[in-house]
Amino acid sequence: MTNDVHAATTAADTFPRQYARTLRYTVGQPRSFAVAPDGARVVFLRSDTSRAGGGARANLLWTLDPATGAEAVAADPLALLGGGDEDLSPAERARRERSREGSAGIVGYALDSAAELAAFALSGRLFVADLVGGGARELPAGGPLLDPRPSPDGRWIAYPTTGGALRLIAADGSGDRALAEPEAAGVTWGQAEFIAQEEMNRDRGYWWSPGGDALLVARADDTPVQRWWIADPANPQAVPAEVAYPAAGTANAEVTLWLLGLDGSRTEVVWDRAAHPYLGRVHWSAGGPPLLLVQARDQRSQLLLTVDPVTGATSELLTERDAAWLELFTGAPAWTPDGRLLRISDEPGHRALFAGEAKLTDDTLHLRAVLAVEAEQVLCLASAGEGAEDQTPGLQGLYAVPLDGSGPRLLHRGAALDAVRGGEVTVLSSAALDRPGRRAEVLRGAERLAVIASHAETPVLTTRPQFRLAGERRIPAAVVLPTGYDRERDGLLPVLMDPYGGPGAALVTQAHNAFLTSQWFADQGFAVVVADGRGTPGRSPAWEKSIAFDFAGVTLDDQVEALHALAEEFPLDLARVAIRGWSYGGYLSALAVLRRPDVFHAAVAGAPVTDWQLYDTHYTERYLGHPSERPEVYQANSLIADAPKLERPLMIVHGLADDNVVAAHTLRLSSALLAAGRPHTVLPLSGVTHMTPQEQVAENLLLLQVDFLRSALGL
Template sequence: MTSHTPADTFPRQYARTLRYTVGAPRSFSVAPDGSRVVFLRSRSGSDRANLLWTLDTATGEERIAADPAVLLGGGEEDLSPAERARRERSREGSAGVVGYALDAEGRQAAFALSGRLFTADLLTGDARELPAQGPLLDPRISPDGAHVAYANTAGELRLTRTDGTGDRTLAEPEGPNVTWGQAEFIAQEEIDRDRGFWWSPDGERLLVERADDSPVRRWWIADPANPDREPAEVAYPAAGTPNAEVGLWLIDLQGGRTQVSWDHEAFPYLARVHWSKGGVPLLLVQSRDQRAQRVLGLDVATGGTEVLLEERDEAWLEAFPGVPAWTPDGKLVRISDEGGVRALVVGDQAVTGADLHLRSVVAVTEREVFFSASGGAGETDPEPGWIAVGRISHDGKQLSWESANGRPFTSVTSAVHAGGITVRATAEPDLPGTLVQVARDLPEGVVVDDVATVASYAETPVITARPVFRFAGERRIPSAVFLPTGYDRERDGLLPVLMDPYGGPHGQRVVQAHNPHLNSQWFADQGFAVVVADGRGTPGRGPAWEKSIAFDFAGATLDDQVEALRALAEEFPLDLGRVAIRGWSYGGYLSALAVLRRPDVFHAAVAGAPVAEWALYDTHYTERYLGHPAERPEVYEANSLTGYAAGLERPLMIIHGLADDNVVAAHTLRLSSALLAAGRPHTVLPLSGVTHMTPQEEVAENLLLLQVDFVKRSLGL
């Protein structure tokens, strides 16, 4: 890690370093023969431009494979609106090389810079630009290394040779709203699928998404601070309205096409695509209400599909990273919620049990499946918030953990594996940053950590987080408590409380790590006892825990914040007469909800980018949890904020970026109008030109300072 600038305050450093991610290694791949590790990393903790690197697993030597400053001649990147939107969807704030694709041998890489196409030979370090029709998106090199396919902002899918010749169109849009080879908005924002085309293992053809967003309703996002600029047109599929029409086509290198068929009406969402040598291509498709999904096998000769598996659930079904997939010998690998346990299934056998809660599949080898998991229902966990990477044989008889210092259950762990090499990233509560180690498998299956440690150039935080982890209340709600640095109970007495939740689906905040808690510690150091509680609906505690919020955001998630607060007050110095709450996105919704519905518990709130009316949020997310608005209008009314406006008795600050195209500013404007109509005073802080991520350094810094000032004044401090 690198040192910080002496004049840094935490808010400025936190914003400038993108939450201390700048300079940290990321996006790892391993060559199939285990000879090299490929990754991204910038030159320092203050330089956002990532370089492409390789690490030789025989020597541990790191080498630059592609340097954006060299390739662009020292010029600045020029990103297209489509690429900016793509990065917004993936919450990508860095620059330079932000993604890459490898050939089957892991020798060549393809990537985009400033909308242009580049390749790098990872053995020689030779990187060069290829002629391409840009601005382009998501270039992917063929398994044989002979071609690169890419999408562009004109909606085309194009193909070029890696020798720099033969650039041509494979598919071009039939209309202005059609794209080939690009994931549609819902796939990127909600389904965690940012790819729109997939190479066959032999490099002879591709599976390509065709998306037509003509049916999607148009919204217009204006910049009131610059009235001379035209509003941006956004195709936004709000709950209950039409989605984009998504299909798949098999396209060979000569341009021949075969349409892929499945029951689009019953299963309109294309959630996952897997194409490997282990079997036919696999598609995971979901019904609109996500209570049913199918794993389909694709006949590449005809485009027809066969139902290999159908699942149903009364609440909803999840699409998990890394599955469905094939083992090399043709067994289907998936993650299932059957029997109330989120288990890893290989073939017809569940190979993990109720003690684990599966999160993703990391890799599938000839003998093992690598996966990430947390602690099931958590009844026997020593502490909340651990996530570990394990490996288990296909028959479930041999299980081991990719542990750091012999502590598999006290680290947040992620990993990639190939060719007998595992790259493992671990983070612990008492150590800043992330430790990335490269380990080699021995023939006996023993893992040794003697290959290399990948250097991190991330800055060292100017403060130290001191989370105290607890399971709070009868529901054993995973929680973390932060007290001011140097706090003395006899001297300082009870502390005003600041609840700091996300509190919603896919938003785990209580983790066994250091850096994710720095923001909460900084708020604590301003004179608060800060509480972070992951109530029902947050991931990691079993399917029943996550799905207990079905059709009830406003009840379950808020009730658990109250229960955690009161339970923790029995042990920690929490002044329950002075309680504020803050949050962003779902956390902003939860914060506003808290003062609207429970003013007896919460005395002030800061709500950042809150969803005020769920009918204004997107289809896949909202309908999964609340159902279709035409079928359950009472659920939408009960879970939206505007209907509770007349109940506001406490100070409320609402913050919203006017350029936000995820939770659009209309949410805050409608809530403010409802509060005004009810005669309820409140504060609105509009952020001109700011999106949902608020990446601007000065904005992010001052937002923290303004929130502290508002909360202190509101609590009479």
């Protein structure tokens, strides 16, 4: 079966209902790909949309034979759990919240080095699947557990428990034992701490040695971290949830790293943790000794260290410094097969790939991630650097970068690209403007061997964004007009700015589904503008780092510049401008009506950060510094003191169970607005986290927002 999108809509479907039911059109879409090193099989997850109710969201583990295109189920959670529902521990729920995981069933898996054995958790229990001979079975492991990982040789499975231990069991189910157990409450072995999961894009806490005889294991002690209590006001009988939350300026968890041998040996890895407390990246491959990237708390210096696997002593390979901050990257640092250090580093106008001292890319490419390191080349994602002639917004490139320095070769250009590789087989996942969803192609060189079937629903509407580089700063932007709009007939349109606008996320991408919500708002009678101003990733280091110590001024100025520049070409009514956003976009939306009421006439702020001293250490201090050292920066970027300035309609939406941007942000702003006598609307969402995954909530939020904006703008 090679169709890309399976239509399962009904005549009664509306976009808000369909969008909510399908988890933003991800249900039925293949994901989490892996390829065997000999290219003999592709492994992936995909839910079975033919099942009723919540079962349609449960991912199965699949394999595909590249030679024939035939798919086979390797593990079915419904069968493995005997038809019962999943029972998730609080630790697993928190882990999924950190990774923004809204699906069910098998949400992650790990493979041995030959991709013959897969290990995964279901309801806190350990399962393995034989990807060659077939069959899946449960192993009698202690639990509840999470994140099991086979040794490279497939003989052992290591797994952390929710109680904080790291345990080991043989692949045949024998010999289950503890490798490390917590010495006190608050200690975990083999789990990534909150700040690593939420902000460092490090969701692992242990790494196997290439020989499968030892592990590098993180020990995290969150005893020093302050405790917050998140209650459910709708259910006052419920005990509030205790959360160890490292807010800006407060203590982080103490993270150490240990070498644990399967023979019971234990050796601490030693580095200057006082100067560089953040464990950012760990890499252990056959190309060299264990490799660590550790950062200073202010993230303006970092060390690349090698580890002696016998003594635990570390040796410094490289020190990097930056006046603003240093980024963490996917896939790097790493070793090349010939033993050179592979890294991504900032250069003027771009980010470059280095192998040892050799610079492998120039200013025509801005490196984003390393996807695979092969014998003679590296597979990378990159966008256009400042030296590139084509600066078309919203596109990325998949490149093969030879290790001999002969120059990168473009393999594919598109949107939302990702790829995995094994032998000569590549799975390329991409999105495009002319088709909904994502397409996962199995390739050998340029030859397409198969397309992995997607059963995601076809959206009930079609997006039509128009892309521009707006204003003097050439801000990447997209404009979405109502379906069937005619300028002579319909005239100027009220404007809805729909940004994220901050670091870490770019919304202007040439992908159909990226603009579905914007198109729906446009079809309610708005011209929708999405602008990626300074601070958003993918342009250049200077573009991203120009927001250092100034969220409010820089990001708001760029929204205004993009709006006014686009109004010279598009039918934008500058007398009726609204703005909406979530998380940082919620902060930006509230900021807009508070500080620029001359430009913005209404706002919907979802889960906004209103006081940056309430947000976490690694993110906030990276951009604004430490609050005790730069209190004026925190004051200048807070919304609380601006409350008396409100003169435009503002709706604030917040999930009361949010443990990322806690509801205190909204409550403090609302209290300040009330004290200043400024009318506003607060929509509290009981039991809702930062993701708002509940169908009814997600659907009704869209409907309530459009009603509020119409009323606020007098439509």
